[in-house]
Amino acid sequence: MLVFVIRRSIQAVFVLFIMSVLVFIGVYAIGNPVDILINPLADQQERDRAIAALGLDKPMWAQYATFLSGAMHGDLGKSFVHSTSALGLILERMPATLELALAAMLIAITLGIPLGLWAGLRPNSVSGRSIMAGSILGFSLPTFWVGLMLIMVFSVMLGWLPSNGRGPTTQLFGIPVSFLSLEGWRHLIMPATNLALFKLALLIRLTRGGTREALTQDYVKFARAKGLTNSRVIGVHVLRNILIPIVTIIGLEFGSVIAFAIVTETVFAWPGMGKLLIDSINLLDRPIIVAYLLVTVTMFIVVNLVVDIAYSALDPRVRLTEAKG
Amino acid sequence: MAREDSPFKRLLSDFAANPTAVFGLILLGIIVVAALAAPLISPQNPYDLAQLDVVSGRLPPGSTSDTGATFWLGTDDQGRDMLSAIFYGLRISLAVGITSTVVALAIGLALGLTAAYLGGRTETVIMRIADIQLSFPAILIALILLAVLGQGILKIVVALVTVQWAYYARTVRSAALVEKRKEYVEAARCLALSPLRIVFRHILPNCLPPLIVVATVQVAAAIALEATLSFLGLGLPITEPSLGLLIANGYQYLLSGKYWISFFPGVALLLTIVSINLVADQLRDVLNPRFQQ
Numbered sequence: 001m002l003v004f005v006i007r008r009s010i011q012a013v014f015v016l017f018i019m020s021v022l023v024f025i026g027v028y029a030i031g032n033p034v035d036i037l038i039n040p041l042a043d044q045q046e047r048d049r050a051i052a053a054l055g056l057d058k059p060m061w062a063q064y065a066t067f068l069s070g071a072m073h074g075d076l077g078k079s080f081v082h083s084t085s086a087l088g089l090i091l092e093r094m095p096a097t098l099e100l101a102l103a104a105m106l107i108a109i110t111l112g113i114p115l116g117l118w119a120g121l122r123p124n125s126v127s128g129r130s131i132m133a134g135s136i137l138g139f140s141l142p143t144f145w146v147g148l149m150l151i152m153v154f155s156v157m158l159g160w161l162p163s164n165g166r167g168p169t170t171q172l173f174g175i176p177v178s179f180l181s182l183e184g185w186r187h188l189i190m191p192a193t194n195l196a197l198f199k200l201a202l203l204i205r206l207t208r209g210g211t212r213e214a215l216t217q218d219y220v221k222f223a224r225a226k227g228l229t230n231s232r233v234i235g236v237h238v239l240r241n242i243l244i245p246i247v248t249i250i251g252l253e254f255g256s257v258i259a260f261a262i263v264t265e266t267v268f269a270w271p272g273m274g275k276l277l278i279d280s281i282n283l284l285d286r287p288i289i290v291a292y293l294l295v296t297v298t299m300f301i302v303v304n305l306v307v308d309i310a311y312s313a314l315d316p317r318v319r320l321t322e323a324k325g
Numbered sequence: 326m327a328r329e330d331s332p333f334k335r336l337l338s339d340f341a342a343n344p345t346a347v348f349g350l351i352l353l354g355i356i357v358v359a360a361l362a363a364p365l366i367s368p369q370n371p372y373d374l375a376q377l378d379v380v381s382g383r384l385p386p387g388s389t390s391d392t393g394a395t396f397w398l399g400t401d402d403q404g405r406d407m408l409s410a411i412f413y414g415l416r417i418s419l420a421v422g423i424t425s426t427v428v429a430l431a432i433g434l435a436l437g438l439t440a441a442y443l444g445g446r447t448e449t450v451i452m453r454i455a456d457i458q459l460s461f462p463a464i465l466i467a468l469i470l471l472a473v474l475g476q477g478i479l480k481i482v483v484a485l486v487t488v489q490w491a492y493y494a495r496t497v498r499s500a501a502l503v504e505k506r507k508e509y510v511e512a513a514r515c516l517a518l519s520p521l522r523i524v525f526r527h528i529l530p531n532c533l534p535p536l537i538v539v540a541t542v543q544v545a546a547a548i549a550l551e552a553t554l555s556f557l558g559l560g561l562p563i564t565e566p567s568l569g570l571l572i573a574n575g576y577q578y579l580l581s582g583k584y585w586i587s588f589f590p591g592v593a594l595l596l597t598i599v600s601i602n603l604v605a606d607q608l609r610d611v612l613n614p615r616f617q618q
Contacts, residue, residue, distance in 0.1 A: 015457055136606070140598040142549050144556045145572055145591040152584050163580060259462035263553055278557055281472045289472055296465065304460060 004312055012305045019297045020071065023290060024064055076291040079280075086291035090273055094295075095175045096166055097272030100264065101257045103192035108199035109250065116207025121234070123212060131204060138201025143260060147194045147267035154190060161190050164269035191268040195261060199253055206249060210242030217241075244311070251307035255300045339611040349603025356597050360415040367409035368395075386585050399585035401574060407585060410571055411593045417567040418597070421478065422548035425485035430540055432486065433493025438524055438532075440494065441501035452498065455491035463488040467550060471559045481560050485547050496539045500532035534612035541605035545598045552594055568594040 042050065058066075070076065076087045119131040155163035167187035169176035178184030214220060215238065223233045262274030269275065273292060280288035341347055359366065386399040386407075398407035436455075440448040458466065470484040504510065505528060513523045552569030554560035556576075561567050566574070568590045575586025 015460075018457065136602060137599070140545070140549075140595060140602050142552055142569075142591070142594055142598070144553055144569075145587070145594065148572065148576060148579055148587050148591070152579055152588070156580060156582055156584075256462040259465040262464065262468065263557065266557055277468075278559075281468075282558060289469075293469060297461075300461060 005309055008305055008308050012301045016298065016301050019301075020068060020294070021064070023293050023297075024067055071294060076287060076294065079285050079288050082285075086287035087295070089276065089288060090291045090295050093271060093273040093276050095177065096270060097258060097261050097265070097274060099177055100188070100191055100195060100270060100272060101254065101261055103188055104195035104257055104261075105199065105250065105254060107192055107196035108203055111196075112200045112203025113207050113246065116204040117211055117234070117239070119204065120208040120211025120215070123208070132208065135201040135204040138197050138204075141197065143194065143198060144263050144267050146197060147191070147264060150190050150194055151267070162187055166271050191264050191270050194267070195257060195264045198260065199257060202249070202253065203246070206246055207242060210245060211238060214238045214241050248307055248311045251303060251310065255303050258296065258299065336611055340607055343607050343610075346603055346607030349600045349607070352596060353600040353604060356415065356593075356600060357419065359412055360419050363409075363412035363416050367406075367412045369406050369409050371405045371410040371413055385583075386589075398589045399583075401571075401586050402578065407571075407589050410566065411568070411590055414566055414568040414571050414590060415593060415597070417478075417561065417565055418548050418551060418569070418594070421481060421485070421551050421561075421567065422544050425482045425489065425547050425551075426540055426544045428482065429486040429489035429543070430493050430536070433490040434497050434529075434536070436490070437494035437497030438501055438529065441498045441505060442520065442524055442528070448498075451494065455494050458488075458491045459495070463546070463550060464553065467554060468557070468559060471554060476559065476562050478561055478565055481551055481554065484554070485550060488550070489543055489547065492539055492543060493536060496535050497532050500535050501528050504528045504531045538605060538609045538612060541601060541608055545601040545605070548594070548601075549598055568597075 074087055076085075079086050079089055082089060115131050119128040122128040151163045154161045165187060166178050167183045168181060169178050169184065178188055219241075220233060220237055223237045228237075258274075261270075261272060262277060264270065265272045265275040266278050273295075276288060277292045280286075280292070340350075364370070384400045389395050398411070400406055401410065436451050440451040466488050467484040470487060471480060474480045474483065510523060510527060513527050518527075551560055551567060552572070555567050555569030556573040558573065561570055563570065571590035572587045572594070575583070575588070575590070578586050
């Protein structure tokens with residue numbers, strides 16, 4: 001197990017290194033670094049001074065070393081628009097995004113697994129077929145358009161829910177959250193549902209597939225032959241075995257929920273990192289783009305690493321094949 | 326079912342066994358024809374400024390203009406007939422989706438076959454790059470690429486190709502690895518055929534079924550991704566309005582109850598994606614040898 005963790009950690013650090021090189025090339029080599037790092041409103045004198053101060057006259061590898069050591073100290077430059085640390089701004093917006101993503105995951109899990117189980121147990125019933133048809137629709141619906149339609153129905157036509165923003169927040173351990181107040185929930189529920197739809201469809205399909213496969217296995221037949229009740233066979237024997245891949249997918253998909261939050265946050269004007277990213281791209285506030293990228297990439301790599309380790313802890317077969325290879 | 330029929334005929338009759346899939350195929354056919362024939366069937370040319378009249382801007386569906394024409398799906402803020410705008414938007418969405426899929430397929434195919442045939446270090450490098458790339462969501466990669474490259478129809482194709490190639494490389498490699506070990510490849514080697522001939526004439530045709538499925542799904546994914554990027558303001562420029570851009574244009578009027586500017590282009594987008602996915606779903610079953618008796 002220890003060998004596996006160490007091997008995976010080294011791999012993660014390697015991927016992080018590669019990604020930092022790619023970000024560096026993207027921002028410093030493809031784009032003109034002078035345009036990116038120096039305020040376009042600066043005059044020629046200021047520009048020359050800044051070029052020297054940033055070390056842009058040095059060779060490429062030396063510039064990369066400077067960039068890397070800055071990044072490791074949490075210094076990713078200052079935002080042009082807000083004139084504060086780009087990394088600080090991203091971290092300030094992160095709780096809103098995490099809250100939205102977690103709420104969406106929660107909706108997807110609490111609805112997706114039971115619905116998938118139902119459809120898997122009754123694949124040919126009307127309800128089972130309807131659930132599957134619904135999941136194809138969930139895959140096909142473009143997220144941003146569903147968001148617009150939710151606003152149209154629930155905010156414009158019915159007037160039940162607010163169409164944008166996060167509402168009032170409450171401090172929880174120093175982090176602003178909105179799920180502690182009713183008004184916060186009214187703001188959260190629509191964007192979270194919107195973000196959850198795609199993952200809900202995915203979880204339904206996964207759970208259904210897993211259930212159908214598990215039902216044909218010998219251990220299920222044996223459990224039934226032993227005379228166990230139906231609820232025990234399904235609740236303990238089937239569910240426990242299909243949960244391993246599902247837990248893994250939930251972990252891996254969390255990263256993609258964070259990425260898709262960019263779209264949902266833009267539609268609902270939710271003040272998270274994704275909205276900040278889109279605003280920054282439109283304002284050409286490049287330090288924030290770099291900061292967003294490095295923060296998200298790091299988050300992804302950490303999530304993937306944790307999932308890998310959790311998976312190998314849940315399923316010894318993975319660990320064994322990896323250790324051999 | 327007559328098994329002596331040609332493989333293509335058999336495929337066709339297997340496909341027709343599922344009415345939902347046939348419905349998807351017919352729907353897709355109508356959409357493609359509508360996109361191709363846009364200039365012929367549109368009530369007006371939505372980009373000919375002479376035909377537009379701001380006075381008939383933001384009219385609800387079914388209203389008539391002062392010249393007597395009916396706007397079946399309403400008009401946008403410029404007085405553009407939404408039905409015509411959707412036909413023209415479909416052209417751009419489909420063109421971008423199909424072009425990027427074909428280019429990505431070619432690149433992924435070449436790299437995947439190279440990896441499978443050569444093996445060793447080449448294979449490790451190509452597949453590791455694909456693995457790392459696939460561990461990040463497509464939308465994030467495309468977004469960042471467009472943030473660096475800027476707007477434009479060519480740039481969005483580049484972004485879509487970049488996010489797609491890895492799917493094909495992975496699919497074709499795993500299929501080719503299986504085929505490579507089969508006897509007919511060994512036989513071809515014994516005949517001293519050139520490696521290129523073995524790869525393209527012998528291995529590739531046998532790897533096509535899974536690739537066709539992945540490519541179909543990816544056309545839908547590419548169209549959806551382009552729409553999303555255009556909605557975020559990073560995809561196509563306003564001069565080439567795809568469905569995503571039409572939806573984005575209606576966003577600002579949504580809160581005042583003028584739903585049709587966003588609603589109908591979205592329905593067109595949804596129907597396109599659903600019909601492609603329905604066809605892909607059935608193709609997956611038909612082309613999968615495991616399901617054939």
